[in-house]
Amino acid sequence: MKKRALKAASVGALGTVMVLAGCGTANTNGAGGSNADNSSGSAKTVAARQVAAPFPGAVPGLPKITAPAGFNWKQFAGTHLTFISENTPPSSALAENIKQFEKVTGITVTIEQSDLSTVAQKVALDFAAKSDKYQVIYPDPYQMLAKYSYDYVDLNRFNNDPTLPHIPGGLNDFITSQLQVDGYMGNKDHLYALPYDCPTMILFYRKDIFDNPKYKAMFKKEEGFDWTPGPNLTWQQYYTIEKWINQKVKQGVIKGVKYGAGAQAKQYDSLMCDFSNVLAAYGGDYFKAPNLGSIGTTNPGPSLMNSSKAIAAATMYKKIVQAAAPGSTSWDWNGLAEAFAAGDIAMAPEWHEFASMMENPAKSKVVGKVGFAVLPRGPVRSANIFGGTGIGISKYATPKEQKAAWLFIVWATSPQAQYMILKSKNGGETPTRYSVYNLPEIKKGMTPGTKESKEMPNLLAMKATLEAWKPQNVYMRPKIPQWPQVDSIVFTELSKMLANQETPAQAMKNIAQQSNQLTGN
Amino acid sequence: MLAPSVVILAIISIVPLFYMIYASLMNYTLNPDQPVFYQLHNWLSVLRDATYWHSWGRTVVFVVVGLAVELLLGTGLALAIYHIPKGRNLVATLWMLPLFVAPIVTGLLGRFLLNTTYGMYAWLLQCIGMNTDILGTTSTAMPAIILMDVWEWTPLITIIVLAGLQAMPEEPLEAADVDGASYWMKLRYVILPLVKRAIVVALLIRSMDILRYVDTILITTQGGPADSTKTVGYYLVQVAFQFQDFGRAAAIGLTMLVVTIFLGKSFIRIFARGEE
Amino acid sequence: MMEQTRAGRKRGALGTAVLYVIVVIALIWALLPIVWMVLSSLKTQAGMFSMPPKFLFKPTFDTYRQMFSASGGFGHYLWNSVVASVLSTAISLVLGTLGGFALARGHFKRGKDLSFWVISTRMAPIPAVMLPLYLMFSKLGLIGTMTGLVFAYTTFNLPFALWIMMTFFKDIPPALEEAGMVDGCSKFQAFWKITLPMAAPGLVATGILCLMFAWNDYSFASVFTSTATQTVPVAASLLVSQEGVQWGQAMATGTIIILPMLIAGIFVRKYLVRGLSMGAVK
Incomplete structure (x- = not known):
């Protein structure tokens, strides 16, 4: 019995060797071509009537996630996405609530979390292999965006596509300086990522x-x-x-x-x-x-x-x-x-x-x-x-995966998801959206002793942090x-x-x- | 019978080796997906790199002191365990435990014990008036890293040497006893020569890994403070993964490989001499 | 298995006492961190951080409960570690034994160089070979799979097993097999029935060392695994996150990581020593 198992194992290893010898070169190279239209983004091309997306947890006062009328949220059902991220609170919070997204879209998402240097290492190796193992990436602006910007898809392409959902609240709802750091590289022609977290x-x-x-x-x-x-x-x-x-x-x-x-x-x-x-x-x-x-x-x-x-x-x-x-x-x-x-x-x-x-x-x-x-x-x-990061899409993902990834990004960076992350029991992280900070409930949480501050303790630091984000106070290291x-x-x-x-x-x-x-x- | 192994070994060694040689001649810094030919620039920049040579200096300290302490302690303890009349199995089993704590956990544990806020060892040191931060001070960080390595790997030397001791033939020892030799003379002239091969094997296994495994440094000091724990192995991790300069990493890696092979060859030569 | 000490027959009571003192000090040095790790894993974070150290306290198993809960997923990592180490050890032992035997018995030109080449394949610095290995693995779709991890572990275990088994076989006289072949065995039968049983303790010892190398690996696992195939050392490294180090879990991980080896160690230690003593180190 044991003998047979060992033999099987050795045959398995031999099989591996043979596969290695005849290794294929098939390689899916997603459309990397950039969009000639370089609109700065904020959903200029809204043509079709917008309908609220069926995500639970919409918060009154926050921009809703919407899609053109008749948009089929399930059209990418069955697609599998892997999101590689640093092991940070927002990713843990997303992982807890990922069922919401999966239920609406039928897309399955694995959130793979590692320490930042391992993420950088895996992403670099994966780009070098031109592989599409990670479709959704957490590109630290300094380690993974500046050097590899051409490996990410230009998100304007999706945001300007009249058949797809757009960034709820538009690009202007992101904290301006953070959008610049997390999203662009060298010029504003291409938008590579959307702000996701924002430690300062x-x-x-x-x-x-x-x-x-x-x-x-x-x-x-x-x-x-x-x-x-x-x-x-x-x-x-x-x-x-x-x-x-x-x-x-x-x-x-x-x-x-x-x-x-x-x-x-x-x-x-x-x-x-x-x-x-x-x-x-x-x-x-x-x-x-x-x-x-x-x-x-x-x-x-x-x-x-x-x-x-x-x-x-x-x-x-x-x-x-x-x-x-x-x-x-x-x-x-x-x-x-x-x-x-x-x-x-x-x-x-x-x-x-x-x-x-x-x-x-x-x-x-x-x-x-x-x-x-x-x-x-x-x-x-x-x-x-400032030490925040965005989320972007690998250009080595297939066109279908890229669109599925876009839906994920729209959801994950939306005001309501950012609000959900802030409220997560795991400590949460503060949002990258102006609209969330304008909610009365969130404003209350910034004062010590309030019920909201106990619920979302990170808000206690927000008065000082919002001050720190002002252009005259924030410092951004060279990108x-x-x-x-x-x-x-x-x-x-x-x-x-x-x-x-x-x-x-x-x-x-x-x-x-x-x-x-x-x-x- | 040898064929499957040779094929696998060839794939896992020759392919990467040629790839490393290729990579060392390419420039990955402009566009890592499409490296361009770079002549000998990577090699020249490595050889002119002060940090590279500095890291070799730290490596020599780490390897020489680490191996020496492990060897002395490991052999000494093997002798002690071999000579105690009772409880040998228990002692050997307990002594082996650190071997099975993964180096990454050893590093975490070291960090935990030496933390100035809540570390138990740091507290003990504070009790005897040592208030310095062990991992944050240039003079103590390297010794601490070495001690973590010693803690983890000395048992391996002990086990191998203990095995050598138990395989010793009876006759030479009996002859020495008959001659009325003192213990130290027996140790020097009979026991050590007989377990020499065991020691060399232990050294060979350790020297192969001590250069390339940097898990403990990775999780504790990351080369600091002031580069005092930046061994060449850690520097390679930095160049390959933090800088993602695969070309320069390949050049550094090849030089390390040459040194490791040279070390290995030397030990094998001693080994072979011991056999004759 | 150990007979009366041979070299120390004439040692006095004083010498023995000194030896015990040395051994006890060594054990304190080796075990104190482990004991402290186990104790810390049973404390709350506040308790863990309170100095002077407490050795008596009311233990809590909350950390373990959380780690092994559905969301903690630790059982899964443990299983991955066990599967990957055991499979790669098994593959390395099978191939290493066959290859080691061939290497020991065959008459190769430059046999010494061949055997050194075998062990030298284990010497390459990991970060430098990571890119080529990753490219190969990626083409084969092995990144993030258990097969990939087993194969990665085999890259360092096979050379080791092959080389060390070769030294064992070299110490077993070929005359025994030749005698068997005279009795009508085939060459393989002679190897299987005569030589292999004699090398069994060596095989066990090699297996334990291979298990240890695979069990402890972090460098390969950190790159070649994904969430689903993550091993315990990788999980341990992730406890250092942006929101602080999860020390409770780190200590519990350390405790769990030595447990299987402690149990296995008790059973196999004597084979380890006996095995090593027959070949490589004689």
């Missing part, structure tokens, strides 16, 4: 420390300014507060925290993000070309990291990290959030969606004690880095094909600077020199 860094602080009248008065008396976090606080003051709290904790004056501040300064993407907030606040940026952070460019121009602004920012950042909690150099955003939730830290820049973790009693000792504000400003402005390498150069040199192997000026010079070498400038 803001300042988390402990209200029980900062609002404590005794501490507040003592600080004012000793340091001479009001320490309340908000748009007027500067990084210099942040550093002063950080040191002051450290000192008072040591003296036993302040209780309830261990350190003034924390950073996410692990040699990793988080370090670049953390530093970028300071860099942009000081008026610096990584490269010279215009539109770097919005629609992106393939030639970023010469590096600006050799500037005095960049050096000043690096000098300040180094001081801040060196006075921060000792774990800071091994924390990414997760480690920092855990330390903050454990009550160790008085203030830190962190992705706004960690608000729900702070308000979760199973994970946090600081429930109800966390305040949110835009990040401190530098000599030029307050800069809050260029070379970004993954530049990112690595930046966080590696910064890590050397923090380990005292390089001065801030040397580190900035190295970043400039290596980036220029990479981009050929």
Whole structure:
């Protein structure tokens, strides 16, 4: 018996070998040709009468998902889609509710979730193989869109097709800056993805420390300014507060925290993000070309990291990290959030969606004690880095799959789906749609203590986040094909600077020199 | 009988090998779907790359210290287990457990234990006045990564050497006893030469994998801080998957392959000498 | 299976005591993280994070319950891991035994080079061979399938099995088979009835090591699996997500990942040692 099983296995392996030897070259190449009509999108070509789609869960006050009269939502029934996404809350929430979509369309969807680097790796390999394994993709603008934009279908083609459903509420309902970053590359001729999630860094602080009248008065008396976090606080003051709290904790004056501040300064993407907030606040940026952070460019121009602004920012950042909690150099955003939730830290820049973790009693000792504000400003402005991503369609998918994928994207990025994601029990994520934030219920949730804020704790951070999204406050890193390498150069040199192997000026010079070498400038 | 294996091995080794050589001559950075001929640019850029050479330096530290500690500890413990009169099976079984914790989980566990907020080991260190962040400090991150590797893989050396000890013939030891040799002399002149082959096999197996497996680094330090744990294996992961520069990755991969083969050949040569 | 220690017959009580102390320290070093992992998996997150460490507490099995619930899907990952490791081990053992025997007995020109080539196929750095393998697998439609994963594991297990089985067979004198053939056995019968049973402990030992390599793999599984075929190490890596690390589940995963091996280890450890001691390391 056993013998036979083993033999069968070996025959199976041989079979594999034979198949390998005669490997076919059949390859479905979806229509990649772009649409000559480059309308900016917002459903100009609405001709047919629109009829509401049969999706459950429509919310009064939000634009409805509609389709031209007579549109058969089941015409792609039986098509199977695989959506590859980072393991983020919206994807978990979508996965929970995917039955809604499957029931209406008859399309089956597998949502495959991995960590971002694995997603990038799988997508790159899949593009290289010109395979259609993933029809729907979560293209991180910096790792998967800038370099591979021509591998995605131009969504304008579907959005302008009078026979298909269009983006509910139109493109103008997406947060403008996010649509530019997530959707376009190099120019606005083609729309590659629609905004899907939107983490943004803001300042988390402990209200029980900062609002404590005794501490507040003592600080004012000793340091001479009001320490309340908000748009007027500067990084210099942040550093002063950080040191002051450290000192008072040591003296036993302040209780309830261990350190003034924390950073996410692990040699990793988080370090670049953390530093970028300071860099942009000081008026610096990584490269010279215009539109770097919005629609992106393939030639970023010469590096600006050799500037005095960049050096000043690096000098300040180094001081801040060196006075921060000792774990800071091994924390990414997760480690920092855990330390903050454990009550160790008085203030830190962190992705706004960690608000729900702070308000979760199973994970946090600081429930109800966390305040949110835009990040401190530098000599030029307050800069809050944005880290969101859209959803796009692979051009290697078959034409039928592409249309099925379009239905999925229309649904997944619709205001009502974004609302559903926000309400998900899994913590949810904040919407990418203006219309959702205009709902009275959602506005209420942004005030601590309300019923809605308990239901959707991420909304607590939204007042500060909406402020952070204003064009004068948001920071978008360069969207260029070379970004993954530049990112690595930046966080590696910064890590050397923090380990005292390089001065801030040397580190900035190295970043400039290596980036220029990479981009050929 | 050999044919099926050879065919499979050929497919999984020769095809990728030629592909790597091909890829190393192509430029994938402009358009990864349609690489264009790039002459020797990838090779030159790798050889001129300071990070590449730095990562070899870190690799030498990681491999030499890691293998040495694993070898000494593994052999020492095999001897200890071999000599204890009771409980050998129990001890050996328990000692083997870390082998079955997947490296990725070992990394997670290391991160958990060393976290300054809630890590048990970090807490123990804080009790003796060590407040540094182990994985976030250049001087301690590499030792920590090495210790994770040691924790995971020393048992493999122990098991193999223990097997060698149990296969030792009786006569030489008895002869040594008759001669009144001390334990250290027996160890030096009788036992170690007899288990030499076991040690070499253990080393060969470990040296094949220590260069190419980077799971623990991947889930803990990711090469940092300040590149102190960036081994060439991890650098390759970065170039191949983060930068998606398959051409340069192929060139780096080929150089690693050459070094691994050289290491393997050297161990086999020692092995062969031991047999004669 | 172990006779009285031979080398240490004259050791005194003191020496024995020292040995036990060494062994106990080694075991603490090896087991403390594992014990802590198991304990942590039975705590709530708040309990897990509270320092100084607590060794006595009221255990909760919530994490496990959640992981094995329908939405947790952990049972499925476990099953994938078991199937992929066992199948690839089986394939590697069958082919490796046949090939190893042929390699040990055949008179090949440059036989040494051939056997080194065999083991060298296992040395290629994974990220560098990922692209060609992915292209091949993709053409064959193997990405994300169990067959693909088994085949990927076979790429590192087969060379290992082949090479190590060869060393075992080299240590078994060919004279025994020749005697069998004189008695009327075919060459294959002689191999099957005489040589293979003698190599059985070696086969078991090789199998355990192959199982371990496959069981522990992350690099291949992270690329070649999809949601449906995900293995336990991949599931473990996904616990580090954008919303924080799910430490409870991570610790529980670690606990579960060693359980089957612990149970198997108790049964097979002696074969492992005996098997290794007969061939490769003698």
